[in-house]
Amino acid sequence: MPDLTIRNLTATALELKLVERFDGKATSGGEHKVKGKISGVFKGSSVAQHARIKGESRDSRELSLPLGRFETHGTDVQAPEPGREVVRLTFEFDGHRYQVDVPGESTRSLVMKKLDDGPHEYTVVYVTNGSCVSIYSSTHLVSWMKELRDEWPLTALSIPGTHNSPTSHVALPSVRCQAVGIREQLDNGVRFFDVRVQVNSNDNKSDLILVHSAFPISLTGTKYFHDLLDDVYSFLDANPSETLIMSIKREGTGKGTDEQLSKHLHQRYAAPDNAKWWTEPRIPRLGEARGRVVLFRRHVNDASLDAEHDGRGYGLDCADWPDNCEDATTGGPGIARVQDFYEMDASHNIVKKIELARAHLERAAERVCPVDPAPGDENKPFFVNFLSASNFFNANCWPEKIAAKLNPATIEYMALRHGEAGKGPNELPVGDGSTGILVTDWVGLDGDWDLIRCIVGWNARLQLKE
Incomplete structure (x- = not known):
């Protein structure tokens, strides 16, 4: 699998602090069928893969990767194997930590989980065939x-x-x-x-x-x-x-x-x-x-x-x-x-x-x-x-x-x-x-x-x- 690319498309600087890897179980597979209506808007240009975590983390690594505002960075973090793995990413801003699992359990965008009382909210779009995690500021x-x-x-x-x-x-x-x-x-x-x-x-x-x-x-x-x-x-x-x-x-x-x-x-x-x-x-x-x-x-x-x-x-x-x-x-x-x-x-x-x-x-x-x-x-x-x-x-x-x-x-x-x-x-x-x-x-x-x-x-x- 290729390595992940992370795009910080927000007005706040972030830092990737922790990467955990889990076994995953596919929650859907095959191409969505469209019969008179859209059955799922976000699929990517190819079939989107979704997975649910199975068991405990089998690998954990601390690191420090600064992500400036509207900056894109390659990483040495291997992308999850579609349908078989989930990678949990923990980010930090001003001492506050936020966490997201990629891929998620559905085709939707992912909202980062606050691990404390952090002041910001972030939304993630994971594109499987680009091995790319794009982070947006969550907006009302x-x-x-x-x-x-x-x-x-x-x-x-x-x-x-x-x-x-x-x-x-x-x-x-x-x-x-x-x-x-x-x-x-x-x-x-x-x-x-x-x-x-x-x-x-x-x-x-x-x-x-x-x-x-x-x-x-x-x-x-x-x-x-x-x-x-x-x-x-x-x-x-x-x-x-x-x-x-x-x-x-x-x-x-x-x-x-x-x-x-x-x-x-x-x-x-x-x-x-x-x-x-x-x-x-x-x-x-x-x-x-x-x-x-x-x-x-x-x-x-x-x-x-x-x-x-x-x-x-x-x-x-x-x-x-x-x-x-x-x-x-x-x-x-x-x-x-x-x-x-x-x-x-x-x-x-x-x-x-x-x-x-x-x-x-x-x-x-x-x-x-x-x-x-x-x-x-x-x-x-x-x-x-x-x-x-x-x-x-x-x-x-x-x-x-x-x-x-x-x-x-x-x-x-x-x-x-x-x-x-x-x-x-x-x-x-x-x-x-x-x-x-x-x-x-x-x-x-x-x-x-x-x-x-x-x-x-x-x-x-x-x-x-x-």
């Missing part, structure tokens, strides 16, 4: 933005998002993209929401209908935009440290236009709750956006909104969204750089999609955002990276099947290679190490939020610049 996902400074532009942050965010209901094949609803997504750290609405007329008294392409998002009754906003407003009232970005696009079979949608959003939703929305046509700092919905519009505005904000317009303008793109810009150079390749026709396209997502992660990591940017320096674009793809006519390419491959492959990449200079697909240097905005399908199934935890965890790197 409901309010993870609380730890970040007001001065950061939103584009500096690593932000989890969801594709066709409200589509967690019983629906036609390929229409449903999410395992859980909006409030549960918010409570577990999602902060970018992709929302598609149908506009039926120019009557501002009618509500917007939530859709996915031409289809309703639920077979059990129409779902409305105002109900989604009720969940959002309730969350922001309870968590004023947070903000969220809402991408809004017109779809469906309604006869309304983009311009009518823009007036409807402004007159019925944003203007009456002005304190809940950020509609300036510039990317805000986190402090400006806390407690608010940032409007990221994928529709054309009505000319009547051109006079808003002293004639600068209304909302972040991404109306010229590039279709099926591998790497393209929208809204000029200052709004977003996008990977949104979504056409799936065969398994080789899934491999292509994984590589495109990794390449965009690498681009996001290369960029440097200044704290409290001066005028002229603030227009660093969002890197928006869609992990979603589908093919309505091929059941093997429905959203849940794609997610079962893309999500674990992304976790694995972030654990093994993200933020490592020269280790990405294009061997780029590393700047801030951000992930950008990752837009996902089918997170949260059966309480599995590992992908979201990995994305949020990278914000700890911003603390190194403070």
